[in-house]
Structure formats: structure tokens, C-alpha cells
Amino acid sequence: MRLNEIDTPALLIDVPVMEDNIDRMAAFCRGGQAALRPHIKTHKCPELARRQLAAGAIGLTCAKVGEAEAMVAAGIDADFLIANEVVGPIKTGRLMKLAGQARMTVAVDDAENVAELGAAARRAGVTLGVLVDVDTGMHRCGVSPEAAASLAGVAATTPGLRFRGLMGYEGHAVFLTDRTERERVARSAMTLLLEARDRVLAAGLPVEVVSAAGSGTYDITGRIPGITELEAGSYILMDTRYRSVGLPFGCALTVLATVISRPTSERAVLDVGFKGITPEFGLPEVKRPEGVTVARLSEEHTTLTLEPGVSLRPGDRVELIPSHGCTTINLYERFYAIRDGQVQATWVISGRGKSQ
Amino acid sequence: MRLNEIDTPALLIDVPVMEDNIDRMAAFCRGGQAALRPHIKTHKCPELARRQLAAGAIGLTCAKVGEAEAMVAAGIDADFLIANEVVGPIKTGRLMKLAGQARMTVAVDDAENVAELGAAARRAGVTLGVLVDVDTGMHRCGVSPEAAASLAGVAATTPGLRFRGLMGYEGHAVFLTDRTERERVARSAMTLLLEARDRVLAAGLPVEVVSAAGSGTYDITGRIPGITELEAGSYILMDTRYRSVGLPFGCALTVLATVISRPTSERAVLDVGFKGITPEFGLPEVKRPEGVTVARLSEEHTTLTLEPGVSLRPGDRVELIPSHGCTTINLYERFYAIRDGQVQATWVISGRGKSQ
Numbered sequence: 001m002r003l004n005e006i007d008t009p010a011l012l013i014d015v016p017v018m019e020d021n022i023d024r025m026a027a028f029c030r031g032g033q034a035a036l037r038p039h040i041k042t043h044k045c046p047e048l049a050r051r052q053l054a055a056g057a058i059g060l061t062c063a064k065v066g067e068a069e070a071m072v073a074a075g076i077d078a079d080f081l082i083a084n085e086v087v088g089p090i091k092t093g094r095l096m097k098l099a100g101q102a103r104m105t106v107a108v109d110d111a112e113n114v115a116e117l118g119a120a121a122r123r124a125g126v127t128l129g130v131l132v133d134v135d136t137g138m139h140r141c142g143v144s145p146e147a148a149a150s151l152a153g154v155a156a157t158t159p160g161l162r163f164r165g166l167m168g169y170e171g172h173a174v175f176l177t178d179r180t181e182r183e184r185v186a187r188s189a190m191t192l193l194l195e196a197r198d199r200v201l202a203a204g205l206p207v208e209v210v211s212a213a214g215s216g217t218y219d220i221t222g223r224i225p226g227i228t229e230l231e232a233g234s235y236i237l238m239d240t241r242y243r244s245v246g247l248p249f250g251c252a253l254t255v256l257a258t259v260i261s262r263p264t265s266e267r268a269v270l271d272v273g274f275k276g277i278t279p280e281f282g283l284p285e286v287k288r289p290e291g292v293t294v295a296r297l298s299e300e301h302t303t304l305t306l307e308p309g310v311s312l313r314p315g316d317r318v319e320l321i322p323s324h325g326c327t328t329i330n331l332y333e334r335f336y337a338i339r340d341g342q343v344q345a346t347w348v349i350s351g352r353g354k355s356q
Numbered sequence: 357m358r359l360n361e362i363d364t365p366a367l368l369i370d371v372p373v374m375e376d377n378i379d380r381m382a383a384f385c386r387g388g389q390a391a392l393r394p395h396i397k398t399h400k401c402p403e404l405a406r407r408q409l410a411a412g413a414i415g416l417t418c419a420k421v422g423e424a425e426a427m428v429a430a431g432i433d434a435d436f437l438i439a440n441e442v443v444g445p446i447k448t449g450r451l452m453k454l455a456g457q458a459r460m461t462v463a464v465d466d467a468e469n470v471a472e473l474g475a476a477a478r479r480a481g482v483t484l485g486v487l488v489d490v491d492t493g494m495h496r497c498g499v500s501p502e503a504a505a506s507l508a509g510v511a512a513t514t515p516g517l518r519f520r521g522l523m524g525y526e527g528h529a530v531f532l533t534d535r536t537e538r539e540r541v542a543r544s545a546m547t548l549l550l551e552a553r554d555r556v557l558a559a560g561l562p563v564e565v566v567s568a569a570g571s572g573t574y575d576i577t578g579r580i581p582g583i584t585e586l587e588a589g590s591y592i593l594m595d596t597r598y599r600s601v602g603l604p605f606g607c608a609l610t611v612l613a614t615v616i617s618r619p620t621s622e623r624a625v626l627d628v629g630f631k632g633i634t635p636e637f638g639l640p641e642v643k644r645p646e647g648v649t650v651a652r653l654s655e656e657h658t659t660l661t662l663e664p665g666v667s668l669r670p671g672d673r674v675e676l677i678p679s680h681g682c683t684t685i686n687l688y689e690r691f692y693a694i695r696d697g698q699v700q701a702t703w704v705i706s707g708r709g710k711s712q
Contacts (some may be wrong), residue, residue, distance in 0.1 A: 007446045063624035063656045064627070078501040085616040087670045090363045109617050113670050116373070140657055141625050161369070171654070220700050261465050261497035269445070269462065271420070274683050281372050298527070299397070299682055300419045300440065301496055311429070314443045314466050326628050326655055332707060353687060353709045 001343035004317070007271035008258040010320065012330045013347075015339045018048075018236060019254040024248060025235050026055040034222040037061045037081055037211065039233025041334045042326045044351030045335060046074030048236060054080060059103075061211075061231045065094045070351030072101050081105045081211065083167060083231055085133065085141055087113055096124035103143045105129030105209075107167055109143045111154050113162065121160030129164045130155045131209060136168035148196035149203040156205050160292075165209030166200065168193035169231065174216030177245055186217040190224045197226060214247035216245045241281040241323035254287050254319040255328065256336075257302065259312050268292075270302040272320070275330055275339070277302070281323035288319050360673070364614040365628035367688045368675065369703075373405075373608035374592060381574065382411040390578040393437055393567065395589025398682045400692060400707030401680030405593060409434060412485065416457075417446075417567075417587045421450045427458050429644040433585050435459045437567065439487065439523060439587055441497055445467055445476075450551050452480035461485030461565075463523055467497045467510050472519065479514030485520045486511045487565060490523035490552045492530035492545035504552035505559040512561050521565030522556065530572030533544060533601055542573040546580045549559045553582065572601045595681035597637040610643050610675040611684065612692075613658065615668050617682030624648075624668045626658040630677070632687055633658070637679040644675050 006012075029036040038052045041063040049060055049071055059079030062068040068080050079102075086095050086106050098104050099121065108114050108130050121128045132152050135142030143151055148166060156163035170189035176182035189214060197207050213221035213230040215238075222230050234242050237253040255277050258271040274297055277284050283294045284302070291307035302320065306312060322328040329335075330352050337345040362368075394408045394417040396417040401525050404418055405427055415435030418424045424436050435458075442451050442462050455477065459487040464470050464486050477484045488508050491498030499507055505520060512519035526545035532538040546568060567585040569577035574588040590598050593609040611633050613626040627705050633640050635653050642648045647663035658676065662668060678684040685691075686708050 005446075008444075085625075085670065087616045088364075088614055090361075091614075091627075107620060110670050116671075135619060139619075139623070140654065140659055143617060143619065258444055258445045258447075263465060263495075263498060265492060267495070269441075271447075274634070274636055274680075275686050278630070278634075279631055280634075298496065303496055314441065314469050315472075324630075330631050333709070353689070 003338070003341065003343065006256060006336055006343065008256050008317070009276040010256045011329060011335050012254045012338050014252045015337050015344060021236050021238065021249045021252060022051055022055050024241045025232065028219060028222065029230065030056060032222055033225065034227050034230050036087050037229045037231055039083070039231050040071065040351070041067060042233040043329060043349070044070060045349050046071055046264050047347040049076055052236065058229070061233065062299070065091055065098065066176065067351045068104065069094065071141070072098055074350055077102055080105065081131070082099040083169065083211070084108045085109060085113060086101060092117060092120040093206055096120050096126055096128070099126040099128050099231045100335050103129070105131060105164055106134040107131050108151065108155060109141050110134040111151060111330060112155050114151065114158055117160035118160040119227060127162055127303050129162045131165050131167040131211060132196070134166055134168035134193050135169050136192045137185070138169060138172045139143055140171070142168060144228050145192050145196035145199060149199040152200045152205050153203060159191055163205060163344065165192040165207045165211070165350060166193060166196055167211040169214065170217055170221065171214065174214035175240065175241065175245060176216070179246065183220050184217065187224065190221055194226050196271070215242055215247060215249070224342040234325060237325050240323045251321050253323055253325050255284065257318050257320060259314050259316045259318060262313055266306055268304045270304065270318055271300070272302055273298050275299055276322060277322050278324050284320040284322050286318060292318065294320070301349060359612070359694070359697065359699065362674070362692055362699065364417050364612050365632040366612045367685060367691050368610045368612050368694050369593065369691045371607045371700060372694050373606040377592050377594065377605045377608060378407055378411050381588065384575060385586065386412060388578055388581050389581065390586050393585045393587055394592065395424060395439070396707070399593060399685060399705070400426060401703050401705050402427055402432055403477055403703040405432055408592065410604040414585070415509045417589065421454065423707045424454055424460065425450065425639045428454055430706060431493060435457055436461065437487070438462045439525065439567070441465060441469060443472070448473060448476040449612050451484070452476050452482055455482040456480060457483050459485070461487060461520055463487050463489040464507065465489040466509060467507060470507065470510050470514055474514035474516040483518050484514060487521050487550070487567060490522055490524035490549050492526050492548045493541070494525060494528045496527070498524060501548050501552035501555060501667065508556045508561050509559060519561060521563045521567070522549060522552055523567040523645065524552070525570065526573055526577065527566060527570065530570035531597065531601060532572070535602065537575050542605040543580065544574040546583060548555065550582050571598055571603060571605070590681060593594055593681050594642050596677050596679045607677050609681050610677055611640065613674050613676060614617040615670050615672045615674060618669055622662055624660045624662055626660065627656070627672055628658055629654050629656040631655055633678050634680050634683040635674060636683065640678050642674060643677050648674065650676070699703070
């Protein structure tokens with residue numbers, strides 16, 4: 001299959017760039033004390049998860065039950081972390097079903113939720129791993145370092161659960177473009193996470209896992225003694241927002257679109273908008289052709305501004321780099337894997353659009 | 357099925373509010389000279405399209421081929437308008453297949469595209485309706501009023517095509533919150549569209565259709581003599597952005613979410629973020645409970661700020677009104693139809709997530 005046989009809009013992966021990203025992150029983790037448990041919320045694609053595991057990842061991180069279900073349904077047998085709280089009878093029921101099929105660990109930040117998870121695990125006859133989620137300064141979910149030992153104690157003594165350690169995502173650091181500031185905020189966050197660990201250890205509980213980091217902080221957090229796992233995920237495909245942070249990974253992801261209108265010499269319009277390339281981190285960037293910039297996005301259109309002499313006609317193709325890969329990928333059914341200008345394979349995004 | 361048996365996040369429709377919206381728009385169109393051809397890009401749901409047709413809509417408007425395919429696949433036999441340019445061999449091939457199953461009309465703004473569509477229609481042995489798309493001031497797709505007659509002439513003389521008239525979406529007017537300004541911009545846009553019509557008529561071509569309007573301008577554009585059809589769509593379910601315009605339609609759509617974390621007295625966190633409620637038109641609003649506002653959205657979380665005394669606990673439910681219904685609905689597989697606090701039905705959003 002050739003590029004011009006792909007219906008648009010479509011997601012393309014530049015496979016050599018992606019492979020280099022995978023190798024680069026794997027090499028970093030091989031050289032240090034922190035292992036990689038990549039976050040698959042960015043790609044939701046079993047094929048990419050398999051490649052990350054083959055490159056040495058010790059397991060997979062998911063944002064929600066639906067993502068882990070997609071991976072398990074594809075036959076991936078890994079050590080899964082759902083790096084998020086799972087609450088209520090419907091979701092905990094789904095989680096316990098998964099825990100009967102693969103090793104599952106979940107984040108907790110509430111004693112009643114710990115009790116609910118333990119009861120569900122016992123009913124299902126499974127053992128569920130738990131990490132205590134620590135608020136390291138992002139102020140979303142998570143307990144304070146002071147409260148971590150108490151909750152760890154509850155988890156460690158709840159039948160059906162296995163207390164494995166702690167996690168704390170420094171999401172308030174990962175996008176800071178100034179490296180010095182990013183280091184400062186990430187180190188400050190990890191000081192809180194390690195304080196929580198020390199309190200848990202002081203309470204006499206073993207701590208197997210201390211999990212943290214995103215793609216913007218992997219080489220800061222990953223060098224801090226005591227951090228055992230990195231949850232970075234976006235590094236594999238990247239986007240313009242993470243590129244602005246100055247990471248050593250290439251943008252492997254583009255949206256292929258078709259010009260549907262060329263109303264004036266300065267303007268052309270593409271067949272993709274908010275429903276195919278998400279805007280929350282800014283406008284996409286034109287990868288090719290040259291001389292073209294994005295003026296605005298609307299629901300089903302991208303309006304382009306053309307420099308003088310650019311010859312785009314209806315039917316011509318344009319490649320855009322998304323500002324936010326994770327939410328853009330969530331809108332598509334498959335990736336087209338491109339090598340040497342040819343479609344090498346299509347990879348199903350089987351976890352996409354699973355809002356639950 | 358009761359509300360607490362729904363897994364979250366989930367889309368709810370308040371059915372009586374939606375029915376009132378459908379009735380109100382149908383009543384407006386019954387009383388005037390412009391008929392309703394509602395845009396189904398907002399809901400992408402055959403059940404809702406059927407209700408709009410049953411209430412008197414003369415056909416359906418779609419943004420892209422994939423939406424029309426979803427409606428035809430569900431057995432809806434209507435007069436379809438794809439209010440957008442369809443370009444290239446793959447998409448035109450899909451369009452001609454549809455034109456063999458239902459009455460299809462498409463927008464055009466380019467003579468080469470007209471030739472491509474005509475050739476594809478002849479190969480497929482179908483007749484495709486066309487409307488000349490006129491730029492009425494939004495400056496996206498569309499020809500100038502001066503160029504409309506020439507393109508209409510090409511379309512009218514291309515075998516395989518049937519020239520039906522013109523369309524011109526005043527998208528730059530629909531969200532203007534000042535009614536006087538909205539009227540001024542919409543009337544100015546329709547002056548351009550009717551100028552284009554007059555040029556086509558002067559060239560000796562019959563004009564059956566002059567199609568325009570969104571939910572923000574239906575009662576302005578719909579009262580202008582010469583406008584034959586309204587493409588309004590969002591009125592059926594609404595959102596906070598269209599509510600801010602001051603329309604006589606109620607917000608029938610909410611996202612049901614679950615509290616997954618209550619880390620502090622002032623903060624709670626929900627199990628929905630950018631991947632389940634889109635942010636391009638602003639943060640969602642909390643419908644219930646009272647005393648709760650949205651502080652921020654991230655990829656899988658909504659962080660809430662709670663007034664003193666609000667008792668939300670993990671597992672409790674919260675209903676959010678999206679700022680943009682169209683892109684939020686695109687993320688879900690189904691609506692839950694709610695009447696008297698009970699789930700009356702589930703309606704499949706069969707056109708959702710069809711990026712092509």
C-alpha cells in the first residue's frame with residue numbers, strides 16, 4: 001500500500017523515528033537504577049506495547065481499566081499498573097476480572113476505596129497489587145507524604161490486596177521548558193515522594209516500587225536514587241508540546257490530511273479539524289509541504305495560510321504534527337506504519353475511544 | 357436500568373428537554389419559508405436523526421461521508437446533504453456508493469472537483485446533487501458570489517451531476533453573543549449568498565436550494581426571504597457555548613462522571629478529562645450537585661473545587677454540561693436516554709469517531 005492509497009485524515013507513524021525513540025529510552029533505563037513501565041495511554045496500541053516490552057520494559061502503565069482491557073484482550077501478558085484510582089462496583093468488578101487474567105496493580109489514595117478494592121478482590125478470588133498515590137505537588141489525586149504510611153498500613157493489612165509501594169506523578173514539572181526549572185520542580189516533587197517512602201519504611205512495611213516520571217522528566221527523576229520505575233509514555237511518538245521541552249526524541253506521529261478547498265491564493269483548507277487533531281495544547285504544525293502554516297482549526301477543517309507560490313490543489317496531501325499526540329490518537333482506529341515512504345503495516349488502536 | 361448502574365464517564369440525554377428542543381425548532385420551521393435540514397454532525401446518532409425527520413425535517417446535513425454512511429447503514433432513507441467538499445478518488449468513490457443507496461447532494465467550490473465528481477458519478481451510474489458553496493464572510497471554503505454563476509454553470513452541464521442550488525454557512529456569526537451584532541453579521545452574510553443566487557438565476561439556471569444557518573442564527577437567517585433550508589444542528593442537545601448565545605433551547609446533554617478522589621476538603625477529582633469532555637470552547641459546567649465548580653481539566657481527570665460543606669466522596673456521581681457538545685459526543689459509543697431519573701433507552705452514536 002502506498003501513501004496515496006490511504007484515506008484521510010489518517011495517523012502515520014514514521015517507524016524508524018519511533019524505533020529510535022524506543023531504543024533511546026530503553027538504553028537510558030538499562031544504564032540506570034530505574035526501570036521503564038511505559039504509559040500506554042498515549043498510543044493505546046497492542047503492537048506498540050509489545051515493542052516496548054521487547055525493548056526491556058518491565059510492565060505497562062495504563063490510565064484506566066479500558067486501556068488495560070484492550071491490552072489483555074490482545075493477548076499481552078504483562079505486569080500492569082493502572083496509575084489512577086478505580087472506584088465503584090462497576091469499575092472494580094472490571095478490574096478484578098482483569099486481575100484474574102494478568103498481574104494488576106492500582107493506585108489508591110483513600111481508605112474506603114482500599115476496603116472496597118479488597119472486598120472485590122476477595123469476592124473474585126484474586127490478588128490485586130496496590131500503590132499508594134502521593135500528591136507530589138501537582139494537587140490532583142493522591143495523599144500527602146504524612147498520610148502515606150497510614151494508608152499503606154491499611155492496604156498492607158487488607159486481605160485480597162498486596163501493598164507494593166508508592167507512586168507520585170510530577171505532572172506539574174513535565175512540560176516546563178526551562179531545564180533548570182524543570183529539574184528543580186521534579187526534584188522537589190521526588191523529595192516528597194521519597195519522604196512518603198521513608199515514612200512507609202519507618203512503619204515497617206517493605207517498599208518494592210516507587211513509580212514516577214513523564215517523558216519530560218524521565219532523565220531527571222530516573223537519576224534520583226530510590227525511584228524504581230518510570231511511567232513515561234509520550235516519548236515513543238512525541239508531539240509539538242513535548243518537542244518544545246527539548247527532549248532527545250523525534251516526532252514520529254503525523255496526521256495525513258487532504259486539501260479539499262483552495263479558495264484563494266493564500267488559503268487552502270484540509271479535511272481534518274477538532275474531531276481529528278486536538279487543539280488543547282495549541283495548533284498543529286505543518287510537517288510538509290514547506291511554505292504552509294496552520295491559521296486555525298474548526299470542527300472538521302484546518303485552514304492553512306500559504307506563502308506565495310505554494311501550489312497546493314484540492315486532492316493534494318499535507319502532513320500535520322499534532323500538539324497533543326495522546327488525545328489525537330484517541331480519535332483514530334489505526335496507525336499506518338510508514339517506512340521508506342511505503343505503508344509497512346496498519347496497527348489497530350484497540351484502546352482508543354474507550355471513554356470508560 | 358437506573359442511573360447508578362451506568363458505568364462512567366457516560367453521556368446522558370434529558371429526553372424531555374431534547375423533545376422540547378426538537379418541537380421548538382420544528383414549530384419555527386413550520387411557520388416560515390425555510391425548511392429544516394438538521395446537521396447530524398452534532399449527534400451522529402440514527403435514533404436522533406429519525407426523530408428530527410419525524411418532526412418534519414426535509415433531510416439531513418452531514419459534515420463528511422462517514423456520517424452519511426452511518427445514517428444509511430442504519431436504514432435511514434433521506435435526502436442527504438454533505439455540506440462540505442468531497443475530494444479525491446477514495447472519498448468520491450465512497451460518496452458514489454452512497455449515492456446509489458440514498459439521495460445525496462454535496463458542496464463544491466472548485467471546477468476540477470466538479471469534473472472529478474461528475475466522472476465518478478458516471479462511472480458509478482448514479483446522479484449526485486451539487487450545491488455551490490459560497491464564502492459568505494467566514495473565509496474557509498467556498499467561492500465568491502462573483503464566481504458562483506460560473507461554477508454553477510459547470511456543475512449544471514456536467515453529466516452525472518444535478519445542480520440544485522447554493523449553500524453558505526455564516527459560521528462567523530453563530531456564536532456572537534450580542535443579538536444585534538449577530539443579526540448584522542448574519543444578514544450581511546446572507547446578502548452575499550443571495551447575491552450569488554441572483555447571479556446564478558441571471559445566468560439562466562434554476563435554483564431549488566439556498567441552504568444556510570447554524571443554531572445561533574436559525575431565527576435570523578430563517579426569516580430572510582430566499583433562504584430555503586436551515587442546517588442548524590446543535591439546538592437538539594445544546595452546550596454551554598451555545599447557551600451563552602441566548603437561544604430558546606435547553607441543555608439536554610450531560611456527562612455523568614464519578615468522583616475517584618477527594619484528597620482535601622476543597623478538592624475532588626472525577627474520572628473524565630480531555631478524552632471524555634472536550635475543552636476547546638472552555639471548561640465544562642457542573643450541573644449537579646450544587647456548590648461544585650470545575651477548576652481544571654487534564655487528560656483523564658476533572659479537578660473540582662468544592663464550597664465548604666460539600667460532602668462528595670469517592671464513588672459519588674457528578675453531572676457536567678460540556679462547553680462543546682459536538683466534539684464531546686464524538687468520543688462516546690452511546691447516549692443514555694434519561695426520563696424521570698431512569699434510563700429509558702441507549703442510543704448508539706454509530707457515526708462517532710469516524711475520522712474519515
